[in-house]
Amino acid sequence: MHTNQAAGLVVGLLTAFACNCAAASEESDFGFSVGAEYSSGKYGSSNTTQILTLPVGVQYRMNEGLVSLTMPWISMTGFGDVTANGMRFKSPTSTKTLTSPKSVTESGLGDVTLAVSQGFYSSMDEQQHLSWGGK
Numbered sequence: 001m002h003t004n005q006a007a008g009l010v011v012g013l014l015t016a017f018a019c020n021c022a023a024a025s026e027e028s029d030f031g032f033s034v035g036a037e038y039s040s041g042k043y044g045s046s047n048t049t050q051i052l053t054l055p056v057g058v059q060y061r062m063n064e065g066l067v068s069l070t071m072p073w074i075s076m077t078g079f080g081d082v083t084a085n086g087m088r089f090k091s092p093t094s095t096k097t098l099t100s101p102k103s104v105t106e107s108g109l110g111d112v113t114l115a116v117s118q119g120f121y122s123s124m125d126e127q128q129h130l131s132w133g134g135k
Helices: 003-024
Strands: 030-034 037-041 049-062 065-078 082-084 087-089 104-109 113-122 129-134
Antiparallel strands (some): 030 049, 049 065, 065 104, 065 113, 082 087
16 A cells, blocks of 8 residues: 555545544543654755644543544655755665665654643633643
8 A cells, every 4th residue: 555545545545533422422521633744855865755743632621621632644755855944854764875866755753742731810700811831
């Protein structure tokens, strides 16, 4: 199965699952989110790189607090020469050199993020709310 077909299948399944979770969680404190982002560009090099990101998130709300976990699946197709601020980034698992004429696709789990926040003040009219949080 090609990467684009697999990504389309994953997006479709996650969207269907998200709709079912949203309907089932109307009375619960759990939430579920899924997103998709596709970008293509030269990113500081002469070669085109394509990036697909599918973040999946789970949230749990308790009293004035929130705990969320985000797990992105990332697929990147290119020559391994993406740059940012003049620094060259290359997949550590790739065996291709930067001078390789072939495009390579690498995919997998991205940076998993756990975030926690807790509210500690709400005004009487609930127009102002203060909270602290961390990732």
